[in-house]
Amino acid sequence: MRGIKRILLAATAGVLSLGIACAATQAQDxxxxxxxxxxxxxxxxxxxxxTKWAKAVAERTKGGLKVEVFHSAQLGVEEDIIEQIRxxxxxxxxxxxxxxxxxxPGIAIMNGPYFxxxxxxVAKLRKSPTVTKWLDELATKYGLKVVxxxxxxxxxxxxxxxxxxxxxxxxxxxxxTPPAPIWQESIRALGAEPVAMAFGDMYPGLQQKAIDGVELVYNNIPGxxxxxxxxxxxxxxxxxxxxxxxxxxxxFNSLPADYQKILVEECDKAGEETSKAILASEKVVMEQLKGKGMTIVSDVDLKAFRKAGEKAYEVLKITDAFNTVSKEIGK
Structure with a gap:
């Protein structure tokens, strides 16, 4: 009788182990x-x-994780998407x-004037204790994982x-300018009146003279x-x-650990390559715009603009955050 019990217990343990193994395999698959x-x-x-990031993720996960890229706000406006993410x-x-x-509020300094x-x-910011703390808080408190x-x-x-x-x-x-406090106050501090408007509304806004100008990067202009x-x-x-x-x-937390690692690594890699290519191409784009009839104004009083930009941090009461992170990255 005891022998039969031992056999039954062993068989049960084997079934449980097999079940756990199968479950783990299914989760990975x-x-x-x-x-x-x-x-x-x-x-x-x-x-x-x-697109390059998506391709690399699909290859490394053998199709287990697919990133589908949607341009031109095809899934919706940014603010709405962020709420869905949360x-x-x-x-x-x-x-x-x-x-x-x-x-x-403090994290906004990373998109403030002359930061x-x-x-x-930018690379040094990844090692900033203050920035790391902010990113952890975004994930745990607000459900926003910065990849x-x-x-x-x-x-x-x-x-x-x-x-x-x-x-x-x-x-x-x-x-x-986009509808966020640091953008609004930055433009106001630099001397203009900020107008919140979606990216796709800018062209007709300029045609209809609802706005007098935009503040963008060179690569936004040709497209x-x-x-x-x-x-x-x-x-x-x-x-x-x-x-x-x-x-x-x-x-993100629902993904297998190796998928999480791949998603982050490939995003960082694609970001670094894209950033370098963009900065290298700015002069090329500038020449293209000159060919389209635009005039490049390079003799700008940067000292005056830098001084004016300080007010944005003061108004938003994030000057201390600015000073702390600047010190951490040796700026």
Missing amino acids: KSFVLKFNHVLGPKEPYHAGF QGANIGQNTDSARLGNYI AETLDE SFNWVQGYRHFFTNKPIKTPADLKGMRIR ARFYEVLKYANETGHIMLINFEVISAKF
Whole structure:
């Protein structure tokens, strides 16, 4: 009788072990899909970069994790997508610290006037204790997992229909900027009146004179054909545009550990390559715009703009965060 019990117990243990092993195998074999949204056009360098990231992830996971890239805000506007991400949807969004500053105010400094100004400084931000703390808080408290912020879209300049050389030249001008406090206060501090407007509404907004100009990176201009409605590219370089690739923390945590690692590694790699290519191409794009009839204003009073930009940090009460992180990266 005891022998039979031992056999039954052994058999039960074997079945349980097999079940656990099968469950683990099924979890690993389960396929996952991440729908990744961005507002830029299909000809922008970022779209090619995101596509490259998706291909690398699919190859390394043997199709177990697929990243589907949607350009031109095909899945919806950025703010709506971020809220869906917070709810756990398998959606990702290319965004920035300006919008993330709606949840953690201090992180907005990373998209403030004249903060990070080189790729080396952006790389150092990844080792900043304060930045690391912010990213952990975004994931645990707000459900926003930052996969990478290794994507730099270039330097933002003012594009207008009159030359801009000093902050005073922007007085009374309505400049489009995204609807986030650091963007709004940065443009106001630099001398203009900020107007919140979706990326896709800018061209008709300029045609209808609802706005007098925009502040964007060079690579945004050809794809959206802004050279048709704007005459001057004023090289203020007031913000080095660091972008964040954000997905649901809940979705990220549902992935097998090796898939998580691959998703992050390939995103960082694609971001670094894309950022370098963009910065290298800015002069080429600038020449293209000159060929389209735009005038490049390079003799800008950067000292005056830098001084004016400080007010944005003061108004938002994030000057201490600015000073702390600047010190951590040796700026």
